[in-house]
Every structure is written in structure tokens, then in C-alpha cells.
Amino acid sequence: MNVEELSGLPPGAVSHFRDQGIEELYPPQAEAVEAGATEGDSLVAAVPTASGKTMIAALSMLSAVQRGGKALYIVPLRALASEKKAEFEAYEEFGVTAGVATGNYESTSDWLATKDIVVATSEKVDSLVRNGADWLSDLTCVVSDEVHLIDDRNRGPTLEVTLAKLRKLNPDLQTVALSATVGNADEIADWLDAELVETDWRPIDLRMGVHYGNALNFDDGSTREVPVEGSEKQEAALVRDILQEGGSSLVFVNSRRNAEAAARRLGKVASRELTPEEEDQLAELAEEIRDDSDTETSKDLADCVERGSAFHHAGLSSTQRSIVEDAFRDRLLKVISATPTLAAGVNTPARRVIVRDWRRFDPSAGGMAPLDVLEVHQMMGRAGRPGLDPYGEAVLLAKNHDESQELFDRYVWADPEPVRSKLAAEPALRTHVLATIASGFARTREGLLEFLEATLYASQSSEPGRLERVADDVLDYLERNDFIERSGGASDAGAGDGAFTSAADLAEQNDREEELEATSLGHTVSRLYLDPMSAAEIVHGLESADDRPTALGLYQLVSRTPDMYELYLRSGEDEKFGELYYEREAELLGDAPSEFEEERFEDWLAALKTGKLLEDWAEEDDEERITERYKIGPGDLRGKVDTAEWLLGAAESLAREIDSEWTVAVREARARVEHGVGDELLELVSVGGVGRKRARRLYEAGIEEPADLRNADKGVILNVLKGKKTAENILENAGREDPSMDEVEPASGDAGGTTGDSSAGDEPNANDAETAESADADESQSSLGDF
DNA sequence: CAGCCACTTGTCTAGACAGCATGTC
DNA sequence: CTAGACAAGTGGCTG
Missing domain, CATH: 1.10.10.10 (Winged helix-like DNA-binding domain superfamily/Winged helix DNA-binding domain)
Structure with a gap:
């Protein structure tokens, strides 16, 4: 079917597609149109990754908009939300507007109501339903991307319930569900009263195979010699092999450490094939990564990137993740070794995908459990870049003939599992x-x-x-x-009134x-989007506090709710944190479990560990020190801080709701974690442009509150803040009448500015060690080192 | 005696959504 | 009841 034959789309849409080089619809897309996608009919499209699912969604949504309706596109990840939004924003060319709604994105409900297409995460949609966003009843079309995630134990039920609610809100709603190929797409279609479009057609050929010994055997019977030389690993041989043809590869492994180790080794392979220009560009990227965060993880990543390889996992900051993804898409990076984050995330295709580890540690299974077929297929589906590669190759690694056979049976020839609802949990x-x-x-x-x-x-x-x-x-x-x-x-019968009961x-x-x-x-709990159990824990904790709770007490409290992802105790740490517990027991809220309830006590200590991490952050420890002390990546730290901020915000609302006298204490603890500062800096940090580092420097120079910014000697301020532009900006935000820094010279400050006049001024550590304040911090660090 | 390897032992394990009100260095 | 990769440490061999 040619795009010219499409009807019911907004004028200009067809030529927009043509401009993008889309002439002919892919077979699954044509099938979707025949099934009524552009006529408002519901449909389930179970098709492989990268076979044009987005186009099916686009056709449905655009035709719905053309009929005067409004469309919603539900995604599982924030990163995908921004990716899709960027794609749909191009429709503005012909008058169709798009907006995005996720937890961290700016968005008022009024503003979303004006958009034709809204992209949102399933949780955000759920939250919008809970908060009664009235534009939801104007929806005529909802697209659910990656709908097979209904199978996910944690987040699946949200998607399932949200879809059910949207359909109840508007019984005529067109539901378009996009799914990977799964075992029971027909069941999903039945559930949604939708037509089923199911196919394994792909725009580029995908060859699946198993590498063992010196040979790569494919599912079509063909074989390719890929010798393993010397002591190198199989994946190294496979990466080198395809790189010599100019193709990039993606290696999936089962742990962060494995990803980092593999990237280090593969850097040796990739660096041999780099041109001088590429080396320069990669060096720049490495610098960018080091600038983003001053941690061991960043240094390791940067070292790899310089050699054309990278690792990718959730310990990376979001900036670093996108740097890596973009550079790989631009073919600058030759190989990425990744945990499964990448398989579910934004589009990063490679000529060759290597699934190195097909088993993953699973405590509930008591050891290593094999990955789901669906999951492995998702990884393999990343093979082949449309328009760039003649075909994609997905390779599993076997150590012997038996394993090779097993991998063929288990993954290459196997059908994916059916999707099972987890709602009854x-x-x-x-x-x-x-x-x-x-x-x-x-x-x-x-x-x-x-x-x-x-x-x-x-x-x-x-x-x-x-x-x-x-x-x-x-x-x-x-x-x-x-x-x-x-x-x-x-x-309730008869319980209360005690009257006769006939x-x-x-x-x-x-x-x-x-x-x-x-x-x-x-x-309140429902609107705050809290797990009721978290809310109960917080309410109980606040009610049990006789004295004003300390920051650590509150941090430990929110850390033990089910909404906080667990930071678990490493071997030996149970003792460390056991000691910390006895030291600071009085600060913790609620009843501690007895030491003899081993499991619950461990959880309690794990929450204490997370709480302590948050306290360290709020005592202005460096990112580097924290990531090292807790053996986490920069992305983990930011994630923890983020979650704590959210939970403490919710806790503040709960405190108000139950008339707790500790509302202010909660608010302060939240503000400290949000900005990562001690309470004496809270006022300063509320001034625009002042973060934890600048605030500390200002404070040390005797500028302790916003009023001081308005009155203090400009020379002193400039000395602390370095750049004139920055200083002017901050003074303006502080409400100073004459913010201009023209002709002002830096003056050495009163308190701590003596060493601060170095011109570079980017040494965050240099000024930390000076004042009484940081002496305190040091003390707490050494005591931490001891336990 | 330094340097290299082969082998043993101990350690550790994926992911990331949400409120609210505005803006880090 | 179940694994396996890595890193650091150990010991033996060689030049």
C-alpha cells in the first residue's frame, strides 16, 4: 500500500511522510490500516522491534485528530517519552500539536488539554486519572506502546488498570496496543475488543545464531568462520570480526561489573580500528563524561570511550547515558556492553548483537535463572540498522556443543512466553x-x-x-x-447498635x-501516588515521634517504605550499620524490629544505610566520596536523592493531613536533600543560580542569607562567584537593586576566600577543607570510616 | 631475584515510575 | 537444592 492511498489523515500528513522518505507502507502497517487503524478501530499489533510500529500509532492518532479527537501515547520509560515527543513534534508542520507529560517534565494539565497528541508514561496517566484531569474524557484514541509489559510484576498492573480505566471513561475509545511478538497476542486482542495484526515480518533480515569454537552457526543453516585468537574472549572475536567490515556491535551481559569489564577489554579491540578524527572526537566525548560527574564510574567510562567502546547500565547518570547512546548511533562508538537497560530503552541498533550472558542471578530461583525468551528476543531485535546494514545478526555464545544445541532450542527456535497479568499480587x-x-x-x-x-x-x-x-x-x-x-x-451487620437482629x-x-x-x-495517598503501605509507614513513624525528628530519622523512615528501591547490605556491612544503629537509635522513628527477626532487622539496617547516604548528601559530601563509600554509580545516587525528595514531599502532605506537629521538620529535611546542603544554607540556596557549592562558598565568605547578597560588598561576592555574569545573575535573583558588576574587582573575602582567587576556580574540593563546618563533615566521615 | 602464569579464594549480582513548584556549576 | 565472572591473592616455574 502506498502512502498516497491513505485517507482520513490531516492534510499535509501524507506529504510529510513522503518528505521523510516513506513511500510504501510496510506490510504490517498496511495490515493495520486494513484492520481499521485510520477509521478508529481498536487493534493489537504484535510485530517485531523496528518494523514500523510507531507508524501504525501515528496513522491511528493522526486520523483520530483529523476527526476532531485527541490522542494519548503511553510509553513505559521517560526516555522513550522524550524520544516519541520529538518525533511527533514534527507534525506541527501540518498543524498537529504534541506535548509530553512525565513526572519530571514541566506540564500543567491545562497545557496538555490544548495538545492534539500527548505522550506520557503509564504512571503519569494513572496519576492524571487519579487527579481527575478532565481532558482525559476528550480522548478518542489511546496508544499503548510495549503493551507486553503488562507482564511486569511491578509496573504491569499500572498499565493494565490504566487502560481499563481509560476505556471505562470513554467506551468508544480506540485502543491501539503495540506489542513485541508474544505467545498470546490473541488474548490481549480479545481483552481489548481489538483486531489482531500479528507478523514476524522485519524490514531488515535478522539472522540469529550461536557462536561456539571458531564458528558462528546461523538459523538459516549458514556458517561463518569467526576464530578466537589466543586468550581473547568469544565476544572480542565477534566484535573484531564485524568491525573489520565496518559494523558496530552491542554486547548484552548480566551485571554492571561484567558490563564494565567487557567494555574495558573491548576497548582494546575497538581502538585498533579508529581513524585519527574519530580519536579526537572520542577524546572530546570522554572529557564531557568526566565533566558530568567526578566519580570513579565516570572516569572508567571516559577511559573506555577514548578507545571507542562504552558500557551502559543504570549506574550512569542520564546525561552519560544519552552521550553513549548518541555516540553509538553516530557510529563513533564501535561497541557498547550493556545490561538489559539498553534492550528496553531508546533505539540503539547495531549490525551485530551479542547476547553473552543468558542467565541472570535471581535470588528467588536460588541462583542463576535463564532469561525469558521474550527478553532475549528483545535484545536480539536490536540487530540491524534500517538503511545502514544489509542485515542484522544476533549471536548467542556457547562454550560447547551441548550448550550450542540448548541455545538453539531455548531461544533461536523458541516462541516467546505468553503475557500473564500480575494484577492479583x-x-x-x-x-x-x-x-x-x-x-x-x-x-x-x-x-x-x-x-x-x-x-x-x-x-x-x-x-x-x-x-x-x-x-x-x-x-x-x-x-x-x-x-x-x-x-x-x-x-458491619449488628456490630454497632446492639439492637435486635431478626x-x-x-x-x-x-x-x-x-x-x-x-x-x-x-x-491524599491516592493523589500523591504513594503505595498505601508507604503512607501507613510514614504516618505511623510521624505519629510515634515525641521529639522533633532529625533529618536522619526522616531519611531512614522514607527509605524503609516500599516506594524506595532497596540499597542492600554488602557482606560486613551489617556490622558497620549495626554499630551506627546503636549510636543513633534514638533518632529513628517507629519501632525497630528485634535483632532476632533477622530478615526484618536487615531491612531496617538497609534502610538506615540509605538514610545515612541521604544524610551524607545533605551534609555536603562530594558525589565522588558518596559513590565510593556506598559503591554505587552517579546515576544511583541521583536516583536515590530524587526518590527521597519525592517521598519527603509526600510525607509533608501526609504530615499536614494528620495535623502532625513535625510538618516543618519534614519540609526542611526535604529541602536539604533536594539541594544537598546543611540547614544553615537553605535560605541561600533558594536564590536562583545558587546551588550547594556556591552557597557553601558564599557562606564561608560571610554571606549567610539572601539579604547579605543584597548588601554585601560586590568585590567579596565576585571573589566567591568568579564569573561576573554569574554574579550579576545571582544578585538580580536575590533582588539587589544594582546587580551590575561592571568595574568591580574581586576582593579577598573575610572568612575563607584567601585561597579562593585562583583563576580557574573549578576545584570543588579546594575550599571544602577550610571552615568549621567542613571540619564537622570530616569528623563524621572519619567516624564513618571506622565502623 | 624479578616476572609471569596458573590456580585458588572471596565477593557479588538488572531495572527506575510517581507529587509539587520552578530552575545546578 | 541450583552459577559464574571478576579481582585479588598465592605459589610455582622460568630466565
Whole structure:
């Protein structure tokens, strides 16, 4: 089918596609159009990665907009949201507007209401539903990308419930679900009342194979000699082999450490094939990476990048991740070794994909468990760059003939697993049942069960009554913690009034439906997007505090909620943090588990470790020191700080809600973690342009609050802040009447500025060691080193 | 005696969404 | 009940 034959699109859309070099639709796309994608019909497209799924979405959304509607595109990751938004923004050329809504992106609901296409993460959509964004009922088309993630234990239920809610909100909604090829696409289509388009067609050939010995055997029967020379590893031989043809490769491994070690080794292979220009550009990139963050991880990454290789995992900062991804797409980097982050993330195709590790540590399995077929296929699907490579190659590594055979059977010839709803897991239901009640989707127990009937879980359930049972447990839990109230139902029967209970009364009570209503606290929890269990923990912790909680107490409190990802204890650390615990026991909120409850006590200490990390950050320790001390990457640190900020913000709302007297303490702890400063700097840091480092330098020079910025000698300020432009900017933000720095010379400051007049001024460590304040910090560090 | 290797032992394990109100060095 | 890669340490061999 030619794009010219498409109808129902906004005028200009077809020529836009033609300008992009799209003439003929790919077969799956044509099939989708035939199935009614442009006519508002629902559809499930289960097709391989990179076979034009986005185009199917685009055609559906654009035709919906042309009919006067509004479309929503749901993605699983923030990074994908920005990628898609950039793609859809090009439609502005013919008058179709696009916006993005994620947790960290600027976005007011009013502003989104004006956009034709909105891109959002599933959690953000869920949150918008909970907060009653009224434009949601104007939606006529919703696209769910990577819908197979419904299978995910943690985040799948959110997507599932959100889709069910959107469809309930607007029964005529066109639902377009894009999925990898999975075992049961037909079930998903049934659930969504949608047509199914299923194919394994790909725009570029994908050859899958297994490397063993000196040979690479493909699924089509062909063989390629790839000798392993000397002591080199198989993946090194494979990377070198394809690099000599000018192709890049992607190596998937199962741990961060493996990714880093492999990148280091592969750097030797890649560096042999670099041109001088490439070396220069890579050196620049390496510099950029070192500038982004001053940590061991950054240095290691930069060292690799200089040689044309890189590692990629969640310990990298988001900046570093995009640097690596972009450079690989520009063919500057020859090889990336990555954990599975990359397989699910933004598009980074390579000529050859090497799945080195097909087993991953899984404590629940007690050891190494094989990866899902679906997951391996997702990785393999990254092979082949459209328009650049003649074909893509996906290779598994075997050590012997038996393993080679096993890999063919297990992954090459195998079909992916079916998608199974994980909704009946209690943690998932806890949060979604509360949200469903709070946002009025269900007002009775019956109504709740009816709503749950509309989920994929219900359509798949082989165990009748399971969902009902778990739902009842969850309702009990929510009621016990004052998140909901039940009234009028059979369970209340006779409990209160003690009056006579006749058979007739009983019958009547059983007939009457039990009503469910969220309490004010329950509404708050739902809107804040907290797991009810986190909220309960925080509420209980705040209520149990007799004295003003310390920052560490609050940090440990939020760190032990299920919304904080666990920082786990390494061997030996249980003792270290056990000591810290006895030192600072009094600061912790709520009841500590007994030491004899080993598992719970470990969790408690792990939360203390995370809390201590946050305290270190709020005591202005360097990023480098923290990442080294806790053996984490810069990305992990930022993630922790981010989450803590969010949770403490939520805790502040909860504190207000329950009239806690510690609201201010929570707010202060949050502000300290947000800016990474001690409380004496909180005022300074509220001035635009002043962060943790500048604030500390200003404070040391005797400028302790914004008022001082307005009155102090400009020479002193300039001396601290270096650049005139920066100084002017900050003075303006502080509200100084005459911010101009013209003709002002740096003056040496009163307190700590004596060594500060070096011209470069970029030594963040230099000024740390001077004042009483940092002496404190040092002390806490040495005590930390001891335990 | 230095340098290299082969082998042993101990350690450790993927990922990342959300509120709210505005802006790091 | 289940693994395996890496890094650091150890010991033996060679020149």
C-alpha cells in the first residue's frame, strides 16, 4: 500500500511522510490500516522491534485528530517519552500539536488539554486519572506502546488498570496496543475488543545464531568462520570480526561489573580500528563524561570511550547515558556492553548483537535463572540498522556443543512466553484498589469487583475467586489503616447498635450493597501516588515521634517504605550499620524490629544505610566520596536523592493531613536533600543560580542569607562567584537593586576566600577543607570510616 | 631475584515510575 | 537444592 492511498489523515500528513522518505507502507502497517487503524478501530499489533510500529500509532492518532479527537501515547520509560515527543513534534508542520507529560517534565494539565497528541508514561496517566484531569474524557484514541509489559510484576498492573480505566471513561475509545511478538497476542486482542495484526515480518533480515569454537552457526543453516585468537574472549572475536567490515556491535551481559569489564577489554579491540578524527572526537566525548560527574564510574567510562567502546547500565547518570547512546548511533562508538537497560530503552541498533550472558542471578530461583525468551528476543531485535546494514545478526555464545544445541532450542527456535497479568499480587492491588475507590470508579464492593472484571487478569484467570479473595484482604488492610471506610454492608451487620437482629433484618443487610468510600487521608495517598503501605509507614513513624525528628530519622523512615528501591547490605556491612544503629537509635522513628527477626532487622539496617547516604548528601559530601563509600554509580545516587525528595514531599502532605506537629521538620529535611546542603544554607540556596557549592562558598565568605547578597560588598561576592555574569545573575535573583558588576574587582573575602582567587576556580574540593563546618563533615566521615 | 602464569579464594549480582513548584556549576 | 565472572591473592616455574 502506498502512502498516497491513505485517507482520513490531516492534510499535509501524507506529504510529510513522503518528505521523510516513506513511500510504501510496510506490510504490517498496511495490515493495520486494513484492520481499521485510520477509521478508529481498536487493534493489537504484535510485530517485531523496528518494523514500523510507531507508524501504525501515528496513522491511528493522526486520523483520530483529523476527526476532531485527541490522542494519548503511553510509553513505559521517560526516555522513550522524550524520544516519541520529538518525533511527533514534527507534525506541527501540518498543524498537529504534541506535548509530553512525565513526572519530571514541566506540564500543567491545562497545557496538555490544548495538545492534539500527548505522550506520557503509564504512571503519569494513572496519576492524571487519579487527579481527575478532565481532558482525559476528550480522548478518542489511546496508544499503548510495549503493551507486553503488562507482564511486569511491578509496573504491569499500572498499565493494565490504566487502560481499563481509560476505556471505562470513554467506551468508544480506540485502543491501539503495540506489542513485541508474544505467545498470546490473541488474548490481549480479545481483552481489548481489538483486531489482531500479528507478523514476524522485519524490514531488515535478522539472522540469529550461536557462536561456539571458531564458528558462528546461523538459523538459516549458514556458517561463518569467526576464530578466537589466543586468550581473547568469544565476544572480542565477534566484535573484531564485524568491525573489520565496518559494523558496530552491542554486547548484552548480566551485571554492571561484567558490563564494565567487557567494555574495558573491548576497548582494546575497538581502538585498533579508529581513524585519527574519530580519536579526537572520542577524546572530546570522554572529557564531557568526566565533566558530568567526578566519580570513579565516570572516569572508567571516559577511559573506555577514548578507545571507542562504552558500557551502559543504570549506574550512569542520564546525561552519560544519552552521550553513549548518541555516540553509538553516530557510529563513533564501535561497541557498547550493556545490561538489559539498553534492550528496553531508546533505539540503539547495531549490525551485530551479542547476547553473552543468558542467565541472570535471581535470588528467588536460588541462583542463576535463564532469561525469558521474550527478553532475549528483545535484545536480539536490536540487530540491524534500517538503511545502514544489509542485515542484522544476533549471536548467542556457547562454550560447547551441548550448550550450542540448548541455545538453539531455548531461544533461536523458541516462541516467546505468553503475557500473564500480575494484577492479583497484593502490593499491586493495594494501590490500585485504593485509587479505584478514591477516584470514584467503584463505590461499592460489587462495583469494585465489576471493575476488576474488566481487566486482563479476569479474562485470564484460571482460578475463580482468587481476585475476589485478594481484593477482600486488601479492603481490610485499607480499612484498618484508615484509608477507606465501609458502611452499610453485611460485614458491619449488628456490630454497632446492639439492637435486635431478626432474620428479616439480616436478609435486608445482605441485599444492601456495602459502600466503600475513601477517607480524606485515603484521597491524599491516592493523589500523591504513594503505595498505601508507604503512607501507613510514614504516618505511623510521624505519629510515634515525641521529639522533633532529625533529618536522619526522616531519611531512614522514607527509605524503609516500599516506594524506595532497596540499597542492600554488602557482606560486613551489617556490622558497620549495626554499630551506627546503636549510636543513633534514638533518632529513628517507629519501632525497630528485634535483632532476632533477622530478615526484618536487615531491612531496617538497609534502610538506615540509605538514610545515612541521604544524610551524607545533605551534609555536603562530594558525589565522588558518596559513590565510593556506598559503591554505587552517579546515576544511583541521583536516583536515590530524587526518590527521597519525592517521598519527603509526600510525607509533608501526609504530615499536614494528620495535623502532625513535625510538618516543618519534614519540609526542611526535604529541602536539604533536594539541594544537598546543611540547614544553615537553605535560605541561600533558594536564590536562583545558587546551588550547594556556591552557597557553601558564599557562606564561608560571610554571606549567610539572601539579604547579605543584597548588601554585601560586590568585590567579596565576585571573589566567591568568579564569573561576573554569574554574579550579576545571582544578585538580580536575590533582588539587589544594582546587580551590575561592571568595574568591580574581586576582593579577598573575610572568612575563607584567601585561597579562593585562583583563576580557574573549578576545584570543588579546594575550599571544602577550610571552615568549621567542613571540619564537622570530616569528623563524621572519619567516624564513618571506622565502623 | 624479578616476572609471569596458573590456580585458588572471596565477593557479588538488572531495572527506575510517581507529587509539587520552578530552575545546578 | 541450583552459577559464574571478576579481582585479588598465592605459589610455582622460568630466565
